[in-house]
Amino acid sequence: DVKVTQSSRYLVKRTGEKVFLECVQDMDHENMFWYRQDPGLGLRLIYFSYDVKMKEKGDIPEGYSVSREKKERFSLILESASTNQTSMYLCASSFPRGRGANVLTFGAGSRLTVL
């Protein structure tokens, strides 16, 4: 069964801490994504990567960075966590079907609380 695994389901961090959210997929997918999901705002794309060591900014990259050193792993980094980064973070991966039809497989999510 295809899997996207996010390392932590729940995290509590303090303002100013550096936070790492890890995501691993076992499907040999080329594309990987980080979203955050907030009530009333839906899914918002933070960063995505279509190849190892490649990254593209999504709609809300400010305050975040990413790392993709290996095909199966995509990490989201909060350099200095702030309370407005309290959210559900969702990682996803995809292998393009046909002409750009990304069907996403999501992880279970990481709920981050910043105090």
Next chain:
Amino acid sequence: SQKIEQNSEALNIQEGKTATLTCNYTNYSPAYLQWYRQDPGRGPVFLLLIRENEKEKRKERLKVTFDTTLKQSLFHITASQPADSATYLCALTDRGSTLGRLYFGRGTQLTVWP
């Protein structure tokens, strides 16, 4: 500006009825449109994909229609069950997107009561 709007935040229907969820878009030219299901505290799960040149797609009790003239997709669940209660998200891939990224609506929360 570009928008994806799902008809309502919440929809409540009785078991056995057909649930119909709406996804309208503005200023996109979708090559593909997808529907996902999301349960509380979990990640979305892919359900169906429909291409711009397709009118309708079915999978078991699920049916998706796509009308590029109306700029609308409808998602139907026939003979609905309480287990169908979840949030349903529509997402589209714009024809102009070389990387095929998805744009999501905010979702409709469906509750099916016995």
